[in-house]
Every structure is written in structure tokens, then in C-alpha cells.
Amino acid sequence: MSVQILLPRWIIPVIPRHTVYTDHALVIQGEKIIALQATADALSRYPSAEIIKLPDHALMPGMINLHTHSAMTLLRGFADDLPLMRWLNEHIWPAEGTHVSDEFVFDGTKLAIAEMIAGGTTCCNDMYFHHGAVARAAIDTQFRITVGCSILEFPTPYASNADDYIRKALACRDEFIGEDLVQFTLAPHAPYTVSDATFRRIITLADELELAIHCHIHESADEIAGSLKEYGVRPLERLAELGLLDSPLIAAHMVHTTESEIALLAKKGIHIAHNPASNLKLASGIAPISQQLAAGINVGIGTDGAASNNKLDMFAEMRLAALLAKGQSDNPEAVPAWQALEMATINGATALGLQDKIGSLEVGKQADVIALNLAQAGTQPCYDPISHLVYAADRTQVSDVWIAGRAVYRRHEHQSLNFAEVLSTARHWQGKIQDSIAPQTN
Numbered sequence: 001m002s003v004q005i006l007l008p009r010w011i012i013p014v015i016p017r018h019t020v021y022t023d024h025a026l027v028i029q030g031e032k033i034i035a036l037q038a039t040a041d042a043l044s045r046y047p048s049a050e051i052i053k054l055p056d057h058a059l060m061p062g063m064i065n066l067h068t069h070s071a072m073t074l075l076r077g078f079a080d081d082l083p084l085m086r087w088l089n090e091h092i093w094p095a096e097g098t099h100v101s102d103e104f105v106f107d108g109t110k111l112a113i114a115e116m117i118a119g120g121t122t123c124c125n126d127m128y129f130h131h132g133a134v135a136r137a138a139i140d141t142q143f144r145i146t147v148g149c150s151i152l153e154f155p156t157p158y159a160s161n162a163d164d165y166i167r168k169a170l171a172c173r174d175e176f177i178g179e180d181l182v183q184f185t186l187a188p189h190a191p192y193t194v195s196d197a198t199f200r201r202i203i204t205l206a207d208e209l210e211l212a213i214h215c216h217i218h219e220s221a222d223e224i225a226g227s228l229k230e231y232g233v234r235p236l237e238r239l240a241e242l243g244l245l246d247s248p249l250i251a252a253h254m255v256h257t258t259e260s261e262i263a264l265l266a267k268k269g270i271h272i273a274h275n276p277a278s279n280l281k282l283a284s285g286i287a288p289i290s291q292q293l294a295a296g297i298n299v300g301i302g303t304d305g306a307a308s309n310n311k312l313d314m315f316a317e318m319r320l321a322a323l324l325a326k327g328q329s330d331n332p333e334a335v336p337a338w339q340a341l342e343m344a345t346i347n348g349a350t351a352l353g354l355q356d357k358i359g360s361l362e363v364g365k366q367a368d369v370i371a372l373n374l375a376q377a378g379t380q381p382c383y384d385p386i387s388h389l390v391y392a393a394d395r396t397q398v399s400d401v402w403i404a405g406r407a408v409y410r411r412h413e414h415q416s417l418n419f420a421e422v423l424s425t426a427r428h429w430q431g432k433i434q435d436s437i438a439p440q441t442n
């Protein structure tokens with residue numbers, strides 16, 4: 001099996017915490033990291049390895065986007081400056097109802113993967129329709145993905161009712177069993193689109209099939225008000241009564257959480273996907289992540305879809321998460337750089353049950369690795385590369401990306417997808433979508 005020796009200026013492994021190695025090499029054999037050791041030792045131990053010199057670069061684990069709707073890249077900029085429910089009801093759901101197909105999802109997911117890889121993201125936790133097309137796009141581009149098989153009550157061109165969504169989810173999971181880069185979750189969309197009976201069925205299936213659940217929860221104040229009106233309780237209380245918090249659960253957003261809800265989430269081991277930019281843009285609010293983290297909750301970071309963010313940029317998201325936490329808690333020590341980096345990497349891996357495989361640069365783990373060139377005006381001088389990665393660097397500094405040991409991005413060029421083709425497909429969809437739907441009028 002071929003061996004690659006990566007020789008960067010700095011290695012930030014994330015585990016152990018706060019660590020920065022200099023004069024060290026990361027050695028990859030096949031899909032795994034086999035050594036992280038002094039450069040001289042690595043060079044003498046693996047004399048016939050391929051040497052990859054990265055003299056101005058920091059190496060770190062690939063970022064894990066813990067909540068996104070990849071195919072929504074094709075609706076980026078389609079409807080902006082609206083609150084969540086108007087954005088969904090008046091613009092996004094009608095557009096999805098008209099356009100979403102296998103082809104739309106395959107092409108949109110590939111476009112998202114092109115953006116994510118170039119920005120240093122090596123894995124995402126997706127939630128969308130046409131699950132098979134999502135999985136195929138990831139396999140085609142050698143990208144690591146957790147495919148969230150969405151389930152809701154209302155009909156779409158993809159499925160006619162909750163039973164139909166569930167049937168399709170299970171068939172899809174069966175089809176892709178054995179794919180190393182792909183795993184599945186059951187993804188009830190949200191408390192306001194899924195009935196008690198369907199939640200119960202999902203909980204039973206998740207238990208039987210050992211699948212995690214991925215759901216939007218407590219995203220907006222309207223969601224809470226709607227639940228109080230319809231069920232007499234806040235959504236989390238309803239979900240707890242149904243038993244959802246006893247399953248492995250990734251709760252996307254969790255913007256509105258009381259002290260007792262935070263304690264409950266911590267007790268139940270619920271993972272939170274924090275989406276700061278989307279929460280701000282839809283004016284959903286600012287999640288109290290410093291309180292959530294202090295309670296011991298595993299909080300990772302997501303971008304949400306490109307139609308509400310409008311970027312799939314985990315460097316921007318990580319920086320925003322750290323800054324907002326300080327502002328929200330009146331405490332500059334809240335979410336220090338090392339913790340923001342953990343949220344974007346190992347915490348995401350833990351939420352996906354992949355903490356033994358990815359999320360840090362450790363011997364035996366999969367080589368999901370990114371290199372950033374810090375020899376740029378905005379990142380020099382460099383006293384502390386961890387500080388720069390969180391507060392100063394941006395995604396355009398990502399030069400090289402490996403997923404499971406494969407170089408999918410080399411010297412700023414995609415290796416696992418035809419970028420020109422991806423761009424021209426995006427333009428093709430723009431033409432189709434523009435022709436069919438009147439533009440937004442606020």
C-alpha cells in the first residue's frame with residue numbers, strides 16, 4: 001500500500017487538546033494515519049514514501065459540517081432576508097416542490113461537495129430528499145457523508161406520506177450498506193412537520209436498525225409558540241415524552257433552550273448541531289452554546305443549507321461560533337480558539353458516532369486531513385497557529401485535502417470531481433429555476 005509523508009510547518013492534531021507539533025511528519029498508508037512523528041524519524045523509516053512538502057502550511061483534521069442540506073446549493077440566493085417560516089412556506093418549499101428530483105439532488109450535492117472540499121470540509125451530516133442521489137454524489141466525489149433520510153407528513157414529488165418516506169429511507173440504507181464513506185440517519189424534519197405517531201415509528205426503527213436520528217429542534221420562537229398552541233408543551237417536552245431523547249439524537253439548532261432543557265439534553269447525551277450564520281440570517285436567534293457546552297453537551301458546528309447561510313464555509317462558521325459565544329455570554333473567555341476547533345472537528349465526529357475514525361489526527365484514524373497555507377498577509381506573523389485557524393484564516397487558504405488517505409484537492413485543484421462540469425451544471429439549473437418561478441418580492 002502506498003505511503004505518503006506530509007511535511008508541514010505545523011500539525012494541529014486536535015487531540016491532545018492545545019497541541020501544536022513542529023518538525024513533525026504525518027504519515028499516511030492507504031486510508032489511515034500510521035505515524036505522527038519527528039520528521040527525521042519518518043523519513044528514515046519510510047524511505048520509499050511519496051514526500052509532500054508543505055513548508056508554510058498547517059495540517060489539521062478535516063472539518064465536519066454537522067448540519068446541512070447539500071443540494072440546496074442550487075437555491076442559494078433564491079430567497080433571502082426572511083424569517084424561517086415565510087422563507088420555507090412562501091419560497092423554498094414551493095421551489096423544492098417544482099424542481100427537486102434525483103437529478104437536482106445529485107447535481108446540487110456535487111456542487112456542495114466541491115465547495116466543502118475546497119473549504120476544508122471532509123465530512124457532512126446531510127438531510128434532504130432523494131437520499132440515494134445524495135449518497136451517489138458523495139461516492140462519486142470520494143466525500144464522507146452521513147445521509148439524513150428526511151421524513152415528514154406532507155407529500156412532495158419524492159414521497160407521498162410519512163410511510164413512503166420511511167420505506168424509501170430503509171431501501172436506500174440497504175442499497176448502500178458496505179460503502180465506507182457513507183452512513184445513514186433517520187431525519188424527521190422538525191416537530192412541526194412530523195406527527196407523534198411518526199416520531200414513535202422512527203424511534204422504534206432507529207432502535208432496531210441502530211441508526212441515529214437527526215432533526216431540526218427549537219430553531220425559532222415561532223416553533224415553540226406553535227407547539228404550545230397545538231400540544232400545550234414546548235417541542236422538547238413533547239419529544240421527551242415520545243421517547244426521542246432516549247435515541248442517539250443530533251438536534252440541529254437548539255437556539256431556544258432554557259436552563260432545565262439544557263440539563264435534560266446533557267443528561268440524555270443529546271448532540272447539538274449549532275448553525276450560527278443561518279440562525280442569524282433567518283433571525284432565529286443566538287443559541288446559548290457556552291451554557292450548553294458548560295453543561296457537558298457535545299456541540300458541533302453546521303452551516304445549514306446554502307439557501308439560508310448562504311455559504312458552506314466551516315472556517316467562517318467556526319469563527320462566528322466563537323465570537324457569538326463571547327458576545328452572548330459577556331465573557332471573552334467563552335469558546336476559546338481550541339474549543340471552537342474541537343467543535344468543528346472532533347465534536348462533529350462524536351455526534352456522528354465516528355469519533356474513533358475521524359475528527360483528529362491520531363495514529364489508526366482515517367486520514368481525513370487538510371492543509372492551509374498560512375504564508376499570507378492575514379496570517380503572518382504566526383505566534384499560535386490554533387489562534388490563526390479560528391480567528392484569522394479563511395477557507396481560500398486551504399490548499400490540499402485528503403479524505404480516507406486520498407488526495408481529493410491538490411494545490412487548490414479538485415482531484416475527485418470535474419469542477420468545470422460542476423459549474424456548468426449549476427448554471428444549467430439556474431436557467432431552469434429562473435424560468436419557472438417568479439423572483440422573490442419581500
Ligand SMILES: CSC[C@H]1O[C@@H](n2cnc3c(O)ncnc32)[C@H](O)[C@@H]1O
Nearest residue numbers: 069092127128129150189216304305
Ligand atoms: C426534509 S429535508 C430538509 C427540508 O428542510 C428544509 N430546511 C432547510 N433549512 C431549514 C431550516 O433551517 N429549518 C427548517 N427546515 C429547513 C429544506 O428546505 C427541506 O425542505
Ligand SMILES: [Zn+2]
Nearest residue numbers: 216252304305
Ligand atoms: Zn436545516
